Each structure stands twice: as C-alpha cells, then as structure tokens.
Amino acid sequence: MKDCIYHFVLAVAALSAAVACTYRDEVPSPVSTVSFTASQAVYDDLSGDFSLVIGNDSEGLVMELRLGSQPDKVSRQVPLPETGLYTIGASDVGFRILDGSQITDSSGVQPLKEAGISVSSDGNTCKISGTVVYGSGTPLRFDAGGISFSHSSSSSMDFEDAKGQYDGHKFLIRLSGEQSALEMTFLTTGGTVDAPVLPDGNYSTAYGNISDCSYTDGSSDIPVGELVCEVSREKGGYVISGAFSAENGGPVRFYYEGLVFRPEPEDNLYLALGGQWDMRTDSWFVYNTETKAWEESSEGDGFSVTVSGLPDYSSFLVEDLFEADFAMLIENTGDGLSIPSSALDNPVALVHASSGSFVLFPALYSFEAGLFLSEGNDIPVSLSEDRSLMSIPAVEADGVVYNYFGLIGRSTSGGSYSMFSNWSFIMTPDFVAAASENEASSSSFGLTAIEADGLPCSVVSGIILPEDIISIEPVKR
Secondary structure: OHHHHHHHHHHHHHHHHHHHHHHHHHOOOOOOEEEOEEEEEEEOOOOOOEEEEEEEOOOOEEEEEEEOOOHHHHHOOOOOOOOEEEEEOOOOHHHEEOOOOEEEEOOEEEEEEEEEEEEEEEOOEEEEEEEEEEOOOEEEEEEEEEEOOEEOOOEEEEOOEEEEEEOOOOEEEEEEOOOOEEEEEEOOOOEOOOOEOOOOEEEEOOOOOEEEEEEEOOOOEEEEEEEEEEEEEEOOEEEEEEEEEEOOOOEEEEEEEEOOOOOOHHHOHHHHOOEEEEEEOOOEEEEEOOOOEEEEEOOOOOOEEEEEEEHHHOEEEEEOOOOOOOEEEEEEOOOOEEEOOOOOOOOOEEEEEOOEEEEEEEEEEEOOOOEEEOOOOOEEEEEOOOOOEEEOOOEEEOOEEEOEEEEEEEEOOOOOEEEEOOOOEEEOOEEEEHHHHHHOOOOOOOOOOEEOOOOOEEEOOEEEOHHHEEEEEEOOO
C-alpha cells in the first residue's frame, strides 16, 4: 500500500513539473516599455507623410517611422498627425504605417513586421506609443512624447491677389504677389460660367486633378514639378494653400486668402454696393411694455448697416442689422435682389428663451392682418438706377398688405413662430448709401405695393419679452 502511495505522489509531481514547463515555454515574459526621444520629426509638404526618428541610447535602439498621408496639413503652421491608431496595411492611407519604417539594434537594420501605434496631440506637440514586432518576432513596447514636427519646405510665400476663370470644364487660377506668381489648372467643375464655384478639397499633380502649373519669380518662368493644394471657402472668399517643388530649389509653401472670381469692373455690382448704408423709415411698430401691445410710432431706433459683396456666392452680407452682431444675406438672382425669408437659408440669430429656442430670420409682416409671408417667399429689394438707394417695398397678396420688415423666430422644436419685443418692425425701409447720401435718389416711402396673389402666409403664436430671453447667439458667417 505504501508503495502505491509513493508511486502516485511521484506521478503527480512529474505531471505538475511538466505542466509548469509547458506554461513557461508557451507564455512569454511581459514586455517592458522603452521610452524613446525624438531626434528628427519632419512633415513632407509634398507627399503629406510624417517622418520621425526616435531612439534610446541606453538600449541601443533607433526607430524610423513614416506615418500616414495627410496632405491637408500643409497649410498648418505647426503640422501634427491626426489623433488615432496607425497600423501596417491600414485601409485608410491617412492612418497607415508606410514602407521604410524600421528599427536598428545591435544586429542591424530590421523592418517592422507588425505594428500598432497610437498618436495623440498636446498643443503643438504629439505623443506616440504602441507595440511593434521586428526581426525574428521580437516585440517592443515603446512611447515617446514632446514630438514637434517641422515642414520640409525651407521657404514660404503669401500671395496678395488672385484671378480665376472658368470655362465650364476647368478652372484657371493665378495667384500673384509683388514679384511672383503661381498659375494652376484645376481639373474639376463647380457652379456656372457666370457664377463659378471652385469646390473645396485637396488637389495634387499626383492625384491628377491639377495640372499645367508654372511659377514666375519676377524675372523668369520656372517649371513646377510636384504641387499639392488645399482649397476651402471662408468669409465669402477662398483659402488656397499648399506647396510646390521648383526646378531650381526645394519645396516652397504658399498661401492665399481672399476673392478669386470677380465680375468685370464696369459691371461690378458687388463692389458698387459695398460700404455703409443708413436705414430710413417714417413709421415703426414698437412693443409697449405697459399696454403689452404692438403700437405704431413715428419714432424708433435707427441704425446703419455694412454691406459686403460675396460674388462667389452671388450674395451680399448685410451686417449690424438691428443689433451690432446680427447679419443677413441679400441674394443677387440675376433678375434682381431679394432677401431669403427662411430660418434655414437666412438665419440671423439663435435665441434661447424660457419657452424654448428660436431661430430669428427676416420677414415681412402685416400688423393689420396679424400675418407674415410664409418662409420660402423671398422679400424683394429695389435698387435705384444710380445704386445709391436700396428699398424694401410692401407686398400685397390676396388683399393683405405686408409692409413691415423685421425679425421673426421659428421654434426649433416645432413649426410655431414668435415675435420678440426687443426688435421693432420697420415700415418699408430705405437704405441709403452713406457715401452718396446727399445725392441719393428720392425716398421710396409710400411706393405702391408689389402685387403677388397666391402667396402663403403664417400666423405668429406668441411674443417673447426681454425677461424671457436666456441668451442670444448671433449666426456667424
């Protein structure tokens, strides 16, 4: 019996030893994290790749990484890679670890076989961390922080002017400065020949959507090799930025902000109407806080507006409307001027009140009928022949005269409308160009209303008082 117990104990011990050995053989020891320091970090302005060299002297390791293809960073003062996870063979090239990424250790240079690298930004620097596998399958966990990337181009230029042409098939764009110019052909379409719109996006000679690029330095034409460019529409104009390689030097970054497409000077309505305009009227409807009713008055708060032409959008921006930060659009339809009366197409401000939130938009109102022309019915604007007087005439529809211009709020939670006692309504206002006020055309007060039967109208269901308003957020354009 003792012999049986003895042999059983030996068998259990042997089995335990075998299991322990197998466990130790199959599960590797935990991988420690190696901290690296960046010695080089460069953003390639032409390819859009981020290249960096990081190392740890005590471990005898140097890692070279090429991350992503992100051409939109060429316009950034401090280029930083997008936050996210970068891997070898990622379907999104912007988050791909590119060929040429490798590690140098005591045995030599070895390419990365597997890698998962996380990138995060902190101000103007970024941090990377992750695990890579190289050589015979050696895993390495690492991190590196405080990495600041520089542009590969050694010079940059800001262009001061631009001129664009569109033939319905392609855009010819010329950016110019004091002694230099850059010409490009964008192989894309947008807008019409009379009102061209260069689409936002990234363009590159490598993509094939931009060609025929040339650069002039004031004395000679210099052939352009590669060129990348980012286009975005901002502030009624364009921001065009990028980089190109010139035959006689390294890459050069460029930047332009402003208008690109301009009407001919003799027909430049957008320039002619730009400037300050003073509002005039002989009647107001103001809210009487004592009687709690709207009342007609010959006195009200006058104001001046600033008009800016937006030819790329076939519109005018009218600022300081009723309030210093309020603005609306006037459209140039080709057949005349009009104000879109819509919370969607022409929002002025977002007002948060105790009863809900409302989007303010311009509207024509009839106090006699208690109605306003429904959204989607543009408000006509008359322009004098000498372009010194803009007027908003009354509109008569189905026997109702809509003759007061003002702001109405549409509820964001439904289709109801409200008026606001903060802002009075103006009867058929005139706007007189301040530069020619003494010579302006005669007033339009009392002009015959424009007849437009069949237009739908809407009812205002409430009045919002100042004490009900929580906050006002003007719409920024």
